[in-house]
Amino acid sequence: MGLLGTAGTVGMAGGPALGGWLTDTLSWRWVFYINLPIGVVAIAGLLAMRDLHPPVRTRFDTIGFIALSLAVTSFQLMLDRGQQLDWLASREIWTYIIIVVTSVYVLVVHTLTADHPFLPPAMFRDTNYLVSLVFITLVGMVLFSTLALLAPLLQEQYDYPVMLAGLVMAPRGMGTVVGMIIASRLIPKAGARVAIFLGLCLTSFALWRMSSFAMVTTYWPVIISGVIQGCGVAIIFVSVTTTALSLPAVDCSASSAARDFLSLMTSG
Numbered sequence: 001m002g003l004l005g006t007a008g009t010v011g012m013a014g015g016p017a018l019g020g021w022l023t024d025t026l027s028w029r030w031v032f033y034i035n036l037p038i039g040v041v042a043i044a045g046l047l048a049m050r051d052l053h054p055p056v057r058t059r060f061d062t063i064g065f066i067a068l069s070l071a072v073t074s075f076q077l078m079l080d081r082g083q084q085l086d087w088l089a090s091r092e093i094w095t096y097i098i099i100v101v102t103s104v105y106v107l108v109v110h111t112l113t114a115d116h117p118f119l120p121p122a123m124f125r126d127t128n129y130l131v132s133l134v135f136i137t138l139v140g141m142v143l144f145s146t147l148a149l150l151a152p153l154l155q156e157q158y159d160y161p162v163m164l165a166g167l168v169m170a171p172r173g174m175g176t177v178v179g180m181i182i183a184s185r186l187i188p189k190a191g192a193r194v195a196i197f198l199g200l201c202l203t204s205f206a207l208w209r210m211s212s213f214a215m216v217t218t219y220w221p222v223i224i225s226g227v228i229q230g231c232g233v234a235i236i237f238v239s240v241t242t243t244a245l246s247l248p249a250v251d252c253s254a255s256s257a258a259r260d261f262l263s264l265m266t267s268g
Helices: 002-025 035-052 062-081 091-113 121-125 127-157 162-169 172-190 192-210 220-246 254-267
Strands: none
Touching: 002 162, 062 091, 121 127, 127 162, 127 192, 127 220, 162 220, 172 192, 172 220, 192 220
């Protein structure tokens, strides 16, 4: 899990700086154009690795996939454009709301009645997986909402150029790499419970430091809080993902899953 997460840190460390350079040097459209060659390489890698494992023939749940995709996409568009269009005063926002409600209804009903749903309900009866899912959702909210707010703060309020804003946000990736290393060493010795607690403490401390940002300040508080938050989020990510995937539930009953979870948390 540490190695898997480290691959993502390459984007967190180099992405803001590279995006700032592309925007200043060429145009913001190149932020999207640069994905084309990377996508070609990714597809080539998938095709090369496809024959290493025999394919598992199963029926793809097209209805569930489409319903989930529409729900997530419409909900994202509603949040992105709501402030610009005055929320419920806009017909477009109401259209998104109707699509979200309808898609979620279809997804739930279809998931509970289909023989091979896109999201098998059995996996949500595993308490280990369910609690890990809640944790990783909270971590994602903290991480991406912080990144989404930090960039406009640096550019619009601090009047940083795009390139400088990217360089200030880039050290967060270094903290993520350190967090991955700490988690990979800490979990086998102290357990996932201690690692998650440490990650939450570091993330909370970083957010507390960010709450004291002033309009007249240097870029060092932003860099330090970003490194600390990157380290804490990485520790939580590795710990929660390892917990969710390393203990598959044999018995999906609630009592058995609860006993497994309590055993995990008490034994580390």
